[in-house]
Amino acid sequence: MSTMLEVSGLSHRYGAGAKAHTAVNDLSFTVEAGQLASIVGPSGCGKSTLLRCVAGLTPPTEGTVSLHGDRVSGVPDDLAVVFQDYSRSLFPWLSVQKNVEFPLRWRPISRAERRKRAAEALEHVGLSAVGGKYPWQLSGGMQQRVSIARALASRPSLLLMDEPFASVDAQTRFELEDLTRRVQREEGSTILVVTHDIDESVYLSDRVLVLSKSPASIVADLPVGLPAERDQITTRESAEFVTLRGEVARLLHGGTPTSAQSSAAATAASDAAEWELAERAKNVTGSKTAS
Numbered sequence: 460m461s462t463m464l465e466v467s468g469l470s471h472r473y474g475a476g477a478k479a480h481t482a483v484n485d486l487s488f489t490v491e492a493g494q495l496a497s498i499v500g501p502s503g504c505g506k507s508t509l510l511r512c513v514a515g516l517t518p519p520t521e522g523t524v525s526l527h528g529d530r531v532s533g534v535p536d537d538l539a540v541v542f543q544d545y546s547r548s549l550f551p552w553l554s555v556q557k558n559v560e561f562p563l564r565w566r567p568i569s570r571a572e573r574r575k576r577a578a579e580a581l582e583h584v585g586l587s588a589v590g591g592k593y594p595w596q597l598s599g600g601m602q603q604r605v606s607i608a609r610a611l612a613s614r615p616s617l618l619l620m621d622e623p624f625a626s627v628d629a630q631t632r633f634e635l636e637d638l639t640r641r642v643q644r645e646e647g648s649t650i651l652v653v654t655h656d657i658d659e660s661v662y663l664s665d666r667v668l669v670l671s672k673s674p675a676s677i678v679a680d681l682p683v684g685l686p687a688e689r690d691q692i693t694t695r696e697s698a699e700f701v702t703l704r705g706e707v708a709r710l711l712h713g714g715t716p717t718s719a720q721s722s723a724a725a726t727a728a729s730d731a732a733e734w735e736l737a738e739r740a741k742n743v744t745g746s747k748t749a750s
């Protein structure tokens with residue numbers, strides 16, 4: 460496994476002097492290539508600030524962010540972000556297909572290639588049939604799928620998602636969570652998701668980073684040893700899921716990490732996650748070779 464994202468000693472302060480407010484305090488973590496990690500933390504703890512620093516939108520006050528070894532000092536070309544508010548991130552005057560193509564205009568690729576990539580990304584999210592429609596003709600869940608397709612079309616090394624399913628209904632949320640996991644498996648994508656939702660953090664991820672109250676620091680880094688194939692009903696009912704969600708909830712409510720997390724159980728879960736990633740990498744390589 461290679462490291463895709465490395466966050467090292469990252470702090471961010473807004474303002475200066477007596478009015479300075481530290482939003483993020485000395486955060487360090489890595490995300491391996493092909494991994495889906497989620498960040499969960501109390502409201503206002505600094506999650507969006509962290510994501511903005513990772514995306515190169517906000518320079519950290521201290522510390523560094525590196526993407527596949529390159530220091531981030533602006534928005535990297537091979538990074539894409541999906542925001543919560545799909546209605547504001549899509550252009551209403553452009554068709555769905557043109558919305559997905561839009562960020563590719565700055566890439567050194569032909570128009571035909573842009574069209575092809577956008578069509579492929581729309582197919583990936585199950586929206587091939589609506590490329591000619593406008594965003595406002597689609598449901599909220601479909602619009603968020605368009606945002607995901609737009610992010611995928613640029614074939615990012617790292618996909619950041621900031622509360623991506625917070626504005627859709629519960630059923631659509633489940634569908635989009637499953638879509639995200641499918642994309643990760645099929646594309647071998649590296650994904651970092653910020654969420655308020657404890658269950659979502661466990662269901663989606665290979666790993667959950669639990670943040671403290673403001674200023675954000677890492678309270679725990681929990682491997683999720685659930686099977687790769689997840690199901691919205693049976694996975695959420697499983698003993699492993701219930702235990703993990705309970706642990707995340709406990710940590711969010713100020714609990715300290717238990718010895719169990721550093722014990723053989725955590726090691727086994729981490730081994731399982733590594734194995735799963737290796738299998739996924741093999742599948743991706745296999746499917747790319749076959750195509």
Ligand SMILES: Nc1ncnc2c1ncn2[C@@H]1O[C@H](COP(=O)(O)OP(=O)(O)OP(=O)(O)O)[C@@H](O)[C@H]1O
Pocket residue numbers: 473474480481482500501502503504505506507508509655673
């Ligand atoms: N531009 C800014 N100027 C000053 N303070 C800010 C700015 N942006 C955020 N903050 C403060 O930094 C802290 C962290 O904010 P941030 O939005 O990163 O938290 P969050 O965890 O994403 O919040 P939420 O869960 O509510 O989305 C908050 O106290 C917020 O008021």
